Amino acid sequence: MSQGPPPPLRVTDLTVRFAGLVALDAVSLTVEPGSIHALIGPNGAGKSTCFNVLSGVCRPASGSVRLGERELTRLAPHRIAALGVARTFQNIVTTEGTVADNLMLGRHGLSRAGFAATALRLPHAVREQRAHRERARAFAGLTGLGALFDTPVGLLSYGDRKRVELARALCLEPRLLLLDEPVAGMNGAERERMAGVVRTVRAELGLSVLLVEHDMGLVMRLADEVTVLDFGRRIAGGAPADVRTDPEVVRVYLGSPAAPAAPAAPAVSAPSGAGAVERPGDASARARGAAAPAPGTERGDSA
Amino acid sequence: MSERVPRTGPRAVLPYAAAVVLLCALPLYLEAYWLRIGLFAMAAAIGAIGLNLLSGGTGQLSLGHAFFLAVGAYGYAWLAGEPGPGLPAPLALVLAVCLAGVAGGLFSPVSGRVRGVYLGVATLALVFLGHHVMLNAEAVTGGYNGRAVAPFTLLGFSFTSADPELSVLGVPFGAEERLWYLGLALLGLAWFTARNILRGRPGRALAAVRDSEVAAAVLGVPVARYRSAAFVVSSMYAGLSGALIALAFRRIVPDYFGLTLSIDYLAMIVLGGLGSVAGAVAGAAFVTALPLVLTRYADVLPLVDEPGAGGQGVGPTEAARYLYGAAIVLVLRYAPGGLVGLVRRTPAPGRRAAPAASAPADDGAPANAASPSVRPSHPKESSS
Structure with missing residues (x-):
């Protein structure tokens, strides 16, 4: 990209x-x-x-x-x-789940795996999501969230959650x-x-x-x-x-x-x-x- | 989306394997009455999984679930039976599921635009519409007295008490025993697919729509499309559930698919835990089995009469309603995560805690490794 x-x-x-x-x-x-x-x-x-x-x-x-x-x-x-065009919000808006879940949401528009392919774990969907997960991990590293990648967002400090928002926006490339x-x-x-x-x-x-x-x-x-x-x-x-x-x-x-x-x-x-x-x-x-x-x-x- | 198990090691699979073995062995020991309860519970569980995808996963309320159950049930009965095209049963089952999906899709102009409680009110109309159609389209539905359901047949193997005669380890396998395995297989399929959806790309998008529509849209999720997609998928699970219910009952009547049925399904997912597949199954088992178990033991329970006894107590069905009404109040007050939340909150060092705790540790976050398993996994009120 x-x-x-x-x-x-x-x-x-x-x-x-x-x-x-x-x-x-x-x-x-x-x-x-x-x-x-x-x-x-x-x-x-x-x-x-x-x-x-x-x-x-x-x-x-x-x-x-x-x-x-x-x-x-x-x-x-x-x-x-x-x-x-990606944005963050004045009041933190994250979804339930881990940092990875939130960052992967940022990859939504760049990936394709639909309901059927995801439900049946078709190989191409699994492969695609794995690749995007690695890209999301890279953005987590860039924003200093690397060690928190699999931590639920609810457990993070305020500052870390702000950075999750930034990293999630970056995930949109x-x-x-x-x-x-x-x-x-x-x-x-x-x-x-x-x-x-x-x-x-x-x-x-x-x-x-x-x-x-x-x-x-x-x-x-x-x-x-x-x-x-x-x-x-x-x-x-x-x-x-x-x-x-x-x-x-x-x-x-x-x-x-x-x-x-x-x-x-x-x-x-x-x-x-x-x-x-x-x-x-x-x-x-x-x-x-x-x-x-x-x-x-x-x-x-x-x- | 609450329990995150990114990979499935042998330790994570073990409890599931044990549960499957146990469930497969049950028909050898239980009598038909209990198997029927189990069958109804499995059918309800599939429907509850679907509703949970919509309500727990996407934050949409539906009171029209009974309608889609009816579409699946009558769809299967008509497609596989006489009067009707009399298609092979597996094909009729697949088509019945698709039919429910199409019915859900036809509702998408509403389900894509209307959100939350308002959708609940809109779907209320479906229940009454469906009831009207069931009563009047007699050629398909058989009207007030309902219609018989063709038995399921797979590759010449009939899921009835004969044809072929079958007994395993000295236990004669009748319709209940055979349908038990069909139900188990379909429930397994529903569990597997729903979990994958919730944990995958669509599930994340749905959760984003639930937690903040604006944020979801800005992050590239077409909100209306996902709202209606959730409704369609939920309807398809309901269709499968309805078809299985039809098979278990062997005869379906319009009055079964009323508003109370929709509310029963809401009770299931609230009791079990919103947004969790395991919770939907637990809630479905509880809500479905309770009245039947009470009926069975009506003679020994205080305050509960046997059906039709006309005594001082309440009937088993009413008693079950009181009980699970009280259970909902208790759950909402003391365990908002539902039954699943209760299990997960218990800091037992056993199998529940293991996958959650090991996941972050694998990725080098030792500081937080222990905390996810002990915390209740509720939505934090941090956003908005």
């Missing part, structure tokens, strides 16, 4: 509405082949919604997502996965890897280890990575390019060093006592007139009307 450089991912004017509420408003970004691209922003900025569109879980109202020449927005999730908060909830050592794994994976497998992360230090060290979202809009983008000093980003993350309501107004009032509608599916959705006048107080916490 080792082909040339991964195709670029081009997101153009992506808009997602949930019952009159704009979760993503004409967002554009490009993930260059082989790069690590970070998507950041305060809670409720639309990062996870963006991931859901990219992986086909959620349909956009308008806009396009192209992986190379293929348009992804009309495809079912399993078709997008077959094109080489992706060309674009979407990581949704890969180090959330980890301690310092685990974070560094995860960052190392992501770097290794990118270097060895030559894939592109798009990641959502709140740990700014990690994002600045890891990413080649950063896109900043706030209230569904792209407010800044570019190299990490440039983004860090962008006044709009500083305002969003730290709040700006010098310019309270006026600059915030266009970004906040644009989405809809329904002030306090909560964003469906987003546990941390803020009541917009309340957040708007005092961005400084509430956003300081999330940064």
Whole structure:
């Protein structure tokens, strides 16, 4: 499955509405082949919604997502996965069973053994599954799970389960890897280890990575390019060093006592007139009307 | 998907071999009454394995299992019998299983889209539809009084009391003895295939659909297709089970295939342990045998009357329902893993613990080698 450089991912004017509420408003970004691209922003900025569109879980109202020449927005999730887009989840989603079972699930689209062949243990199905198991074992080794390959996932630590998700995504042989908060909830050592794994994976497998992360230090060290979202809009983008000093980003993350309501107004009032509608599916959705006048107080916490 | 035995060493096979030898020897010692109980239990076990694939394996609820049992039973009776095409019995059996699968497939527009409890409600309709058809399609089903079932014949060997006369070690082999081995073979087949499915690629996909549909889809599993495939496969097991039930009863009537039968099968898999093949078999044996055993000992048991005695106590069938109703409550409260979970939780150093503990050790994970065998193998509430 080792082909040339991964195709670029081009997101153009992506808009997602949930019952009159704009979760993503004409967002554009490009993930260059082989790069690590970070998507950041305060809670409720639309990062996870963006991931859901990219992986086909959620349909956009308008806009396009192209992986190379293929348009992804009309495809079912399993078709997008077959094109080489794999993702992890913010909250760990593993199935019952061992690490091997979970990683083998990642091989689903790449293997063929159906009900009849599996039920009767036909030789070709057994052979196929054995080969895929070895490949899955290789990915377990790459992510540091080699010794835990046959351990039930339920017995693993939080950090290990996060890495199971990463390894399972790698098992799809992706060309674009979407990581949704890969180090959330980890301690310092685990974070560094995860960052190392992501770097290794990118270097060895030559894939592109798009990641959502709140740990700014990690994002600045890891990413080649950063896109900043706030209230569904792209407010800044570019190299990490440039983004860090962008006044709009500083305002969003730290709040700006010098310019309270006026600059915030266009970004906040644009989405809809329904002030306090909560964003469906987003546990941390803020009541917009309340957040708007005092961005400084509430956003300081999330940064 | 709970008990993982990646390879089968001699130690893992030994208990199975012992069980098979024991089961094969039983017809030499048991009288026909007990063999009939065993036969019903084996037939039910095949159906329960199928339902467990759907409910335990995929997280879908079905109350329509009785319908697919009926399709298998009447399908076999019609295909092999008179009136009907009168096909050779093995062919009729295979076709009856396929017929049940087709019936399950016809339901796939619903089973692929509707999930969980809602599917349970949708399948409820099948039971009533099936009952209506059974009562009215008299040419095929014989209507209210049902129809006789042609005996099974394999290569000129008839599974009845004669033709040819047969006695083994001085024990005359009648229909029960012969059907016992047929049931055993079919149960073995069902066990083998269901275990392979659950542990293989399709089983992993089904478990993923059960645990998180979004994650399954993102990982490349076509969710709707697998949901309906699980329903079809489950229906095929039900069809096989139904055909065997028909053979054991020798006469089938519509009233047997009612809603209570569907609920009995749900009780079996809950009692035995969701998602486990062995659990389905254990649950089926318990639920099927209990009323028959109570009937047998109705005269000596307190509070239980003999059937038709009209005394103060309850009939054996009702008593069995009370008992397994209570058993379900106890299992749900104290042993959510079912009977199989109970066995596995006991940290006996015997054969149950051996395969689970040796598996990780082989792959160099000594730190975790001991833990899987002692922990109850429940879904951890970590996801979602």
